[in-house]
Amino acid sequence: MAREKAVEHYDVVIIGAGPAGLTAAIYAGRARLNTLLIEKSLVGGLATYTNEIENYPGFPDKPKGEEITNLMKKQAQNLGVKFKGVLVQSVDLEGEEKVVETFRNKFIAKSVIISTGGRPRTTGGRDEEKYLYDKGISFCATCDAAANENKHVVVIGSGDAAIEEGMFLTKFARKVTVSVMHDKGIMDCNEIAKEAALKNPKMDFVWNSVVEGFEGEDHLERVVLKNVKTNELIPVECDNCFEFIGYIPNTEIFKGQINLTPRGYIPTNEMMETNIEGVFACGDVRDKWLRQVATSVGDGAVAAVAAEKYIAESETFENYIMQKEKPSLIYVYNAVDQESRALLPVVERVEQELGGAIQLVKVDCYKSQGIAKRLGIETFPSVVCTQDGKIASVLNENLNYDAIRALY
């Protein structure tokens, strides 16, 4: 028999405390939203696996990733954000009340921000886990290339990322050995990258090879490759190894609810909105071009402000626009449209004539179409008439005084 789960209510629940989630939490906290941030392992996300972050603006002294994210955490805590260190087991995101469940709690939120990030795919080679991240196996040349001045590095993979990042590494490293699983001359990357790579004097290829294992005292010293045709083992002495064999977004629990790309990323628009109203995605989990702390931070800010707007709109919609006390005349217009503006005095005249018997609400859709969407209005200008908190009629063509007046 399972224990009863404690229910807690929040304005916003953020899943994943990497730079995107932490930034979203800072913005949500500062907007006075009751905010919960849930993280399954360590606060800071993938950024904490990096020893030096040299390209995050404002931090010129190459701090550890953890130093930056710990400051972000402190900032979020100062703004009243609550933290929980636990795995999210399931979500139910449809509808106005979003449900996020852990093994002990059921969190009910008005809005959910997904910032679950991703993880690099690994080779599964022998003892790989001993050398991950700061012990010699890296997944990001943009992050770690500069630390390989005059060293010998091994790159695993032959896709665009592997070859392009491998070429970038040759600017620093003495030698770059690339393990390719295909026959000589065959790579998964684009032709231009392939030509350039084959001509690069610092690049060396081991064809028909995969990783068998990793060896070294404390730090990686040797990658043992295996020829897939002959099963011959090829030990390669090196300083560091970069694996570029793909990236797996952490979206398993959202499958079937949130739209995902074929690779499992969450597509969003510019406001970080997903296909479900009130659910936003930001950071590495999003389908986007560049995955960096700097871009995650930007995403997080947008997602939280969009969530705040969504919640405010929901409240306005329920408490004001769809009020039950008296009939409403809701005028949905676009302030930059001449025809829309011309009708403003007309609706005001109708309101005056009815003297307090109705409530006039003017909804300008220029900046946000959220409320229009909730009303099911797609053309502007439109007039919506409500009775007892429900839509009674909608007018969206031939709008004039007589037509509007006739509604009441």
Place this chain on the structure above:
Amino acid sequence: MKEVILDCMGEACPVPLIKCQNKIAELEIGDVMIVQIDHSCAMKNVPEWANKEGYNCELEEVDDGEWEVIIEKSR
């Protein structure tokens, strides 16, 4: 289903982890163990161990530099 508190305050690694491993062996499936720690290294290795063992686990910062790790012996 009982709930036990394991006080590891003031204890440095690896003592909290070893205490957890010993204590959980006495518990039955469904029981919950609340481990109190104030050593930041245990804040990492206790949840890591619990997750690896497949137990449900939650880390809560109860005060500045003080944590509770709630572990359910879920299997």
